[in-house]
Amino acid sequence: MVGLGAIARKLFGSANDRRVKGYRPRIAAINALETELQALSDDALKARTAEFRAALAAGKTVDDLLVPAFATVREAARRVLGQRHYDVQLVGGIVLNEGSIAEMKTGEGKTLVATLACYLNALPGKGVHVVTVNDYLARRDAEWMSRIYGFLGLSTGIIVHGLDDEQRRAAYACDITYATNNELGFDYLRDNMKYEREQMVQRGHHFAIVDEVDSILVDEARTPLIISGPLDDRSDFYNTIDTFIPGLAAEDFEIDEKQRTVIFTEAGTEKLEQRLKAAGLLKGGSLYDVENVSVVHHVNQALKAHKLFQRDKDYIVKGGEVVIIDEFTGRMMPGRRYSDGLHQALEAKEHVKIQPENQTLASITFQNYFRMYDKLAGMTGTASTEADEFADIYGLEVVEIPTHRPVARKDDDDEVYRTVEEKYKAIIATIREAKTRGQPVLVGTTSIEKSETLARMLAAEGFRQHDFDVLFDGDDGRADEMVFQVLNARYHEQEASIIAQAGVPGAVTIATNMAGRGTDIQLGGNADMRIANELADVPAGPEREARETKIREDVERLKQKALAAGGLFVIGTERHESRRIDNQLRGRSGRQGDPGHSRFYLSLQDDLMRIFGSDRMDGMLQKLGLKDGEAIIHPWINKALEKAQQKVEARNFDIRKNLLKFDNVMNDQRKVIFEQRIELMTEEDVSETVADMRHEVITGLIAKHIPENAYAEQWDVAGLQAEIVEYLNLDLPVADWAKEEGIADQEIEARVTKAADEAFAAREARIGPELMRRVEKAVLLQTLDHLWREHLAHLDHLRSVVGLRGYAQRDPLNEYKTEAFALFESLLGQLRGQVIGQLMRIELRPPEPAQGMPDGALEHHADPFTGADEMAVPPASMLQTVFDEEGRAPARDPADPSTWGHVGRNEMCPCGSGKRFKHCHGQFA
Incomplete structure (x- = not known):
């Protein structure tokens, strides 16, 4: 029986379909400009960037310029890269510009789609960040797409591991900056540990496009970024x-x-x-x-x-x-x-x-980092299963973008076996059949251990593993041999090269499920990758051009052979706890309308099946007479597994949501502290702030020791005198004042304030006003940082024990909020006291330059x-890569850097200076 919702969708279309149809007028308008722009010279096309910026200065908005800007980017891409954006890619660009998530299948060209929204949102000059999951993709995408941006007069920067502050500052100053999520988050935290505004590298959070948005904003967001120092x-x-x-x-x-x-x-x-x-x-x-x-x-x-x-x-x-x-x-x-x-x-x-162990110096979650952007967008092949989380936490809608060509991949129902051994036998039989047909096979495993188990079983069945740098060329019969490749940790540097050749006829590639994400598997192989590998030492000239042509012809011939065999066959060796990972694996096949095939092989001994109640299923299958080597195949099994996966996803969502609720409490406080730091760094003169703090400290001392409406006999004169010495470094005759007839607390406060102001003015005169201004600022920032670190430790401890309050029928989150607020008020009180205590004792000595990040x-x-x-x-x-005969690593000679080998940036420098390598010899490396 067809559900009412399905009938309604058939009649009216889904909400997603209606939204995509709503973009048609703008797509038509962009297409209408194509002929006009094709007639322009390169210089005239480049000049459009200045025209757009002038229009923005005259009061137009970014959205007003969408149609002409997108048409300009499309024409620039056609001239520079030889790639013209499809209409569905224009739809993806509109979705990104609206601050939503564009869900696009693998191979639909997300990298090119991002150029549309990047260019448009970079026009105001506030900077656009494109976020990737690793350094390789950040470099690849930036180098590839910067040709379009450079042609149109925009600058492109890259932030990857190992850059110094000057390089980072220059990259963030660019119109468009490609970076990894970790580097962006850590730069934000490091910036808020600096002591001068000029030392900061980021210039704001205007617009970000997050590639593989599900991986970064969902998977990676389970854990916070932390900067710590040793205990x-x-x-x-x-x-x-x-x-x-x-x-x-x-x-x-x-x-x-x-x-x-x-x-x-x-x-x-x-x-x-x-x-x-x-x-x-x-x-x-x-x-x-x-x-x-x-x-x-x-x-x-x-x-x-x-x-x-x-x-x-x-x-x-x-x-x-x-x-x-x-x-x-x-x-x-x-x-x-x-x-x-x-x-x-x-x-x-x-x-x-x-x-x-280490003490936390600064911390932030990805949820709270990315929510700082004025506009946030994302793209991935698999977001719809997490749509609720994106909407709930980030306010992001997921829009499914239609494929350029209909998906022709055949997705089989899962085959479920009783034991792992039976499952692997069935997988090997399927690989053998596909290899006989000349069909390329990608086998997805959940871990390196399982990929190597399968590799050993294939070897036992007569297959042979070959090295990653042996490419199939289709001429010498290697594709017909029983050979396979394993893509795992040992070859992660060659990941792109291996995965790029996984579409050659007869290729068998065993990989972890996430391997090669961001790299297309092209049927017949990747011609550009083959050219780069095979012709690396061949200089430009007629010979190279002839060999390039031969490689491209060879790849096209192999592609036709792979298409005839049925396209890429994706085999999943078990279900992952998240449906998204399974969908990503499936999505490797059937790109751009190519044929393809996918099937998952499961056993009742798999982790997901075992943990989610397979015992009863095993007994039931035995009663039904399921024989060894036979599989159960039924859509109901798929449904049951999806339900199990949904349970795991829901549990993980709850974990992230709960983490965020607690982090939001800290985030409110972090924003206050970080904003105050920036204000203090920006101000040349903080003397008024310091004077206010001094007066607040005095008011607090008087209120504490001379309660309102109390008799003179009830005053704690001795305690007041002691704390005036502690906080103000003044020995005042408070006991004598208290004996005066009719004296009130206001009069005592006025006398203490006058004495403190005069003492501070005299100290300032001795030190010099200019030096005192620098001292005030340095003391204020350093004390704030010290107390903030202690505060973070207190919040960590509070967080670890507050859950036990639930046993007393008290809401742990409310308890955390209440106590965290009390701790924050205490921090501010301590800040005033410690700053004034130091400044009232400061000696004539120039302050040491503050470094920000502690060694x-x-x-x-x-x-x-x-x-x-x-x-x-x-x-x-x-x-260490070189060992002596007894297997020992050679000793490092502090005086000879050639003996140091590879030194980690956070290691102590081998020269013996006592500094980290990055702050010593590493900063010149």
Whole structure:
């Protein structure tokens, strides 16, 4: 029976269809200008940018210029790149300009679409940011599209890892800047740790287009960006706690595999409490007394390290370091570290050197960073499954853009087997059949471990793995051999090269699901990539041109062969917890109307099936008489799996939403602090602010020690005198004043204020007004930063314990808001007191130039799927490439940089200066 909604959509069209139809008049207007613009000379076409800017200065809006600007970009792209925007790409550009998400299938040319909205929104001169998921895509897209922008007179910048402040400032000053999400966020945090306005690199947040918007604003947004500094070494503490865990019995803890959590049972808690008491680590009588919050936290982390994390699966020990293996991509991640003491717990478990924890200096979530932009837009192939989240958190609507040509890919129902072995046998049989037909195959796996398992099984079946640089050329029979490629962590630098050749007839490529995202799989192979690889050493001239022509003809012949075989066959080896990842894998096939095929192979032993109730299904299938090697194929199975995936997605959405609710509290405070910092940095003279603070401190002291309407005998004269010495550095006869007949608190306040103002004026006269202005500013900013860091630590601790208030029927979020506000008020009070206390004691000595980022500061972003730190310093053991006969890394000679090897930017400089490499020899590298 057809639902009423389906009938209505058939009759009226969906809301998305109606919105896309509404763009037709503007598309027609853009097309109407095409002939006119084609007749213009290059100089006349370039001059249109100045005309548009003049129109904006005269009062027109960006939207008023959309039609002529888009037509100009289309003509420029045709002349410079030989690529003309399709009508559906113009629709995508309009959607981006409206501040929405354009959902476009893989291969529809999102990179080119972005040029339309980028150019239009760059005309006001406030800067446009194009956000990508990695440095490779930022460089590739910027270099590729800057030809259009440069032709039209706009500048293009790139922000990638390793640039200094001057290079970053120049890149942000460009009309259009390509950057990764991490670099943008960290630049914002670093800017708000600077001490002079001129040192800041970003110039505002006008308009951003986020490529792969689902990955950045949904997946990556689970964890905040953090800049931190090292704390004291607590190795003994971690090692002591670690000794308690191995002695626990099975009844002392409970593991929830679905939630990936482990907790102590009542028996385990009692046992642990006794051991901690004996070790002298407990304060008070109970493990859960408020003084023991830190101990409880680290005990729980040690339990996790022992019971949830397995050596050689979740991490390996290499060169005396614990190195994480990414559960999502399967990549080994040298230098990334788990946060909140978990990595230290693993180091204690494995008895290797324990690195100290870090204190948060600055932090922000991607949600709150990207919501600062005046206008935000995004594009991806898979956003509709997360449409509610985009609307709820970012106010972004998702618009599905029609494909240029109808999708001809055939998506089969899933095949479900009882065991993993049966599933892999079916996959290998399918690969063999496709290879016989000459059909290219892309096999998507969820981890490096599973991709290599499949590779071993293929090798056992007579297939041979070849190196990434062996390309199929179709002439020597290699495409007909039983060979395959594996795209995983070991080849991530060649990722684009491997994935670009995955569409050659007979090619078999095994890859993790996310591999090659942002790189098209073109049937027949990528001609440009082959030319770059095969003709790298051939100089320009007739010979090179002839060989280029031969390669392009060869690629076209191979494309026809692949088309005849049915296009790219995508095989999924299991379902991911998110439907988007599955859809991305499917979307690799059937680009631009090409034929294609996709099918997922599952088993009841897969993680998703096992966690979401496959036990009953296994029993049911046995009763139905399902034989070994047989699969169950039915649309109902697909529906059931989608429901399971929706549950996981909903849970992850709740996690992100909850994180955001708490971060919003901090964000309001962060905005106040950061705005105040910028105001203070911008002002030349902050003496009035300092004077106001001094008077507020005095008013507060009088109110505290001489309560309103209190008798003189009730005044705390001794306390007032002591605090006047502490805060104002003045020894005043307050006790004598208090004995005067009829004296009131206002009179005492006036005398203290007069004495303090005179003392400060005398100090200023000695130091000099100009130097005092600099001192006031430096003290104010440095004290604010110091207190803000302490405040962040307090909020972290409050956040970790406030959840327990739920047991007392109190809303943890409201409790957090109330206490966070009280802490913020306390911060402001401390700021006044500490600033005035320092300035009233300042000596005649020029201040040292402020550096902003403290030495030893590190950047962190936890991987949303593994919790691993993406930004941490790779350990030396992973960076050394030359070893002696006994397998030891050579020692570094401080005086000889040639012995240093690769030095991480956050490592201590090998020269022995005590500074980070990036602040020492690294700044000249």
